[in-house]
Amino acid sequence: MESTTSQIASLSPDDLETPPLNLSQLAWQRFRRHRPAIIGLVVLTLLVLYALAGSLFFSEKYANFNDTSLRLQAPSAEHPFGTDSIGRDVLARTIYGGQISLLIGLTAVVVETFLGILVGALAGYYGGLVDSILMRITEAMLNIPEIFLLIVMAKYFGGKIPELDVFGRTFSGSVVVIVLIIGVTSWMYLARIVRAQFLSLKENEFVLAARATGTRNIEIIFRHILPNSVAPIVVSATLGVANAILAEAYISFLGLGVQPPTATWGNMLDGANNYLESAPWLWFFPGLLILLTVLSINFLGDGLRDALDPRGRTV
Amino acid sequence: MTRYIIKRLMQGIPLLIVISVVLFALMMSMGDPVATMGGRRVTRAADYERLKRQLGLDKPIYTQYLYWLVGNSWTRIDLDKDGVAETPGTRLGILRGDFGTSLVNRKPVMQVIGERIPNTLILMLTGELIVILGALLVGVYSALRQYSLLDHVVTALSFIGYSMPIFFIALLLMTVFAVLFKRWGLPYLPTVGMFDPQVGKTFGQVVYHMVLPVISMSVVSLASYSRYIRSTMLDVLNQDYIRTARSKGLPRRSVIFVHALKNASLPIATIVGLDLPFLLGGAVVTERIFAWPGMGRLFLDHVSRADTPVVMGILMLVAVAVIVFQIITDVVYAWLDPRIRYD
Numbered sequence: 215m216e217s218t219t220s221q222i223a224s225l226s227p228d229d230l231e232t233p234p235l236n237l238s239q240l241a242w243q244r245f246r247r248h249r250p251a252i253i254g255l256v257v258l259t260l261l262v263l264y265a266l267a268g269s270l271f272f273s274e275k276y277a278n279f280n281d282t283s284l285r286l287q288a289p290s291a292e293h294p295f296g297t298d299s300i301g302r303d304v305l306a307r308t309i310y311g312g313q314i315s316l317l318i319g320l321t322a323v324v325v326e327t328f329l330g331i332l333v334g335a336l337a338g339y340y341g342g343l344v345d346s347i348l349m350r351i352t353e354a355m356l357n358i359p360e361i362f363l364l365i366v367m368a369k370y371f372g373g374k375i376p377e378l379d380v381f382g383r384t385f386s387g388s389v390v391v392i393v394l395i396i397g398v399t400s401w402m403y404l405a406r407i408v409r410a411q412f413l414s415l416k417e418n419e420f421v422l423a424a425r426a427t428g429t430r431n432i433e434i435i436f437r438h439i440l441p442n443s444v445a446p447i448v449v450s451a452t453l454g455v456a457n458a459i460l461a462e463a464y465i466s467f468l469g470l471g472v473q474p475p476t477a478t479w480g481n482m483l484d485g486a487n488n489y490l491e492s493a494p495w496l497w498f499f500p501g502l503l504i505l506l507t508v509l510s511i512n513f514l515g516d517g518l519r520d521a522l523d524p525r526g527r528t529v
Numbered sequence: 530m531t532r533y534i535i536k537r538l539m540q541g542i543p544l545l546i547v548i549s550v551v552l553f554a555l556m557m558s559m560g561d562p563v564a565t566m567g568g569r570r571v572t573r574a575a576d577y578e579r580l581k582r583q584l585g586l587d588k589p590i591y592t593q594y595l596y597w598l599v600g601n602s603w604t605r606i607d608l609d610k611d612g613v614a615e616t617p618g619t620r621l622g623i624l625r626g627d628f629g630t631s632l633v634n635r636k637p638v639m640q641v642i643g644e645r646i647p648n649t650l651i652l653m654l655t656g657e658l659i660v661i662l663g664a665l666l667v668g669v670y671s672a673l674r675q676y677s678l679l680d681h682v683v684t685a686l687s688f689i690g691y692s693m694p695i696f697f698i699a700l701l702l703m704t705v706f707a708v709l710f711k712r713w714g715l716p717y718l719p720t721v722g723m724f725d726p727q728v729g730k731t732f733g734q735v736v737y738h739m740v741l742p743v744i745s746m747s748v749v750s751l752a753s754y755s756r757y758i759r760s761t762m763l764d765v766l767n768q769d770y771i772r773t774a775r776s777k778g779l780p781r782r783s784v785i786f787v788h789a790l791k792n793a794s795l796p797i798a799t800i801v802g803l804d805l806p807f808l809l810g811g812a813v814v815t816e817r818i819f820a821w822p823g824m825g826r827l828f829l830d831h832v833s834r835a836d837t838p839v840v841m842g843i844l845m846l847v848a849v850a851v852i853v854f855q856i857i858t859d860v861v862y863a864w865l866d867p868r869i870r871y872d
Contacts (some may be wrong), residue, residue: 250551250685250688255623292759315790331708347562350544350547351547353544354547354548354551356850356851357544357548357847358552358844358847358848358851359807359847361813361814362810362813362828362843362844362847364826365813365829365832366552366555366556366559366832366840367555367558369832369833369835370555370559407570422682432634447805456692460694463696464694464695464813467696467814468813468814468817468829483696487696487700487703490700490703490704490707490708490720491708494700494704495706497696497697497700498700501694501696501697501700501701502697504694504697505689505692505693505694505697508687508692508694509689509692512688512691512692513688516688525713
């Protein structure tokens with residue numbers, strides 16, 4: 215007893231206290247403890263590597279090369295995932311399809327987040343007439359099931375954009391169309407989250423102070439309030455990537471999405487149910503990759519919510 | 530309360546107008562319905578012109594919208610293109626209950642949709658019922674045994690179910706229960722349609738054909754519902770009144786099922802109420818995979834032929850159902866939970 219007190223007394227106050235963790239360290243600590251989220255992060259990294267590094271082994275030309283004499287071949291050493299209904303290599307197509315699917319997921323979320331923040335921030339900050347108009351539009355969009363909106367819009371914009379050349383690669387113009395329509399049909403939940411954040415944050419003293427010093431509204435919105443509501447936005451955007459990848463898969467599965475020969479995980483599934491008995495590898499590999507991607511992003515998003523926004527947990 | 534309901538209904542009207550205008554405008558430039566009409570190609574330019582005129586497709590978009598909304602029975606239209614409007618219009622418009630006629634098969638839209646609604650509801654309501662019962666069972670069980678092995682397994686499974694694309698589970702089930710079972714000589718399940726045409730549309734046949742689509746649809750909702758029930762149940766179990774009920778010696782069964790579950794079901798009632806109207810639209814992907822003749826497939830088929838009346842009919846029906854169910858849900862919620870007042 216005597217010895218311990220003397221030991222403590224000999225230490226300076228600085229040694230006694232571990233330095234307090236800052237916010238990002240705290241968040242990282244909470245995230246690290248969320249085991250599924252770490253697994254999700256690892257799996258997701260592997261999937262991205264698969265899609266990117268795979269293109270070192272196969273050229274895109276090879277992925278789009280069809281030889282009808284080799285159609286519907288079962289997985290073998292030469293074609294590990296088999297070949298599709300016109301003789302293209304499924305493995306190479308899952309690699310290039312993965313690039314497009316992941317790209318669509320990420321960019322559609324950028325569109326979604328931009329629209330969601332814009333609508334939510336304006337509605338929440340200004341209130342009144344602006345709020346009721348914007349929220350009526352949001353409600354109107356929520357009143358129609360998303361898949362119906364996607365189908366109508368995909369039909370509307372489908373086939374109107376020519377092929378694009380980006381970095382020496384040719385994409386079907388439908389990639390851009392799909393990104394835009396997924397973004398345009400999915401911002402509503404984010405807008406509601408952002409609006410709720412703004413409604414409560416704008417009553418804080420720092421907003422009053424900013425206003426008192428004559429800061430412009432636009433600066434208050436984006437410089438002062440928005441950074442304070444970044445946590446729920448990040449969480450929602452992360453989960454949004456999973457939903458965007460699923461949306462692309464559904465719409466391409468229905469044949470209205472990205473048009474071949476550009477592969478995506480979704481359009482590789484189009485028509486696969488016609489070969490259910492003869493060629494199950496047609497749907498199994500792209501389907502499994504979609505499931506794994508969506509699952510790991512959902513785990514990651516769940517971990518991020520625990521780490522960044524512990525109060526925002528609804529389910 | 531009556532005032533609240535009326536107010537909400539009034540708010541719904543501008544909403545429906547906005548929805549209908551936007552969707553109508555989108556539908557208008559979706560391709561030429563005359564080009565694919567009845568599966569035949571109209572070759573002569575004069576026939577093509579005449580058809581367009583008869584269908585009212587030669588009018589500017591705002592006139593078409595107006596006719597769709599309030600009909601054209603109050604005016605005369607020019608059918609023979611001589612510059613004189615001579616034929617009285619016959620359409621009543623959607624506001625007077627006339628959804629128009631399908632451009633694809635010239636049947637009244639109400640009849641086309643009416644034929645499909647029961648098929649969709651059979652499928653969706655069965656699925657919803659299974660989901661609710663299953664989710665209650667799983668959710669309550671894992672809430673009562675929080676952090677047990679089974680709870681962890683259920684949580685992991687529900688994450689997988691929640692992330693599961695419907696086509697993946699559907700194709701997986703089809704491969705296992707139809708293709709492989711057939712190959713192994715076991716009794717196998719049908720994958721396509723609603724009944725075997727050789728047997729006819731009997732009760733047994735429909736149930737038999739429903740098994741796989743219902744399971745595929747249920748997986749995703751079951752996962753999210755059971756997670757939701759688990760968390761509301763956990764919330765309620767930590768309340769003081771549960772401790773009181775326990776400490777005054779009530780049997781465990783009645784504490785859980787009468788005191789806890791009754792209160793935990795309140796938020797669930799909301800979720801179910803808000804989900805129900807969307808069932809009307811059917812599951813587009815599921816119905817497509819299993820070739821189920823429901824609303825989702827009707828929608829797909831008629832969108833692809835730019836059949837505005839049918840597509841608009843389906844969308845407006847769903848939109849109205851969503852608004853009405855939102856109001857019903859609010860009212861029921863206030864009735865179940867007397868703490869809530871809308872005034």
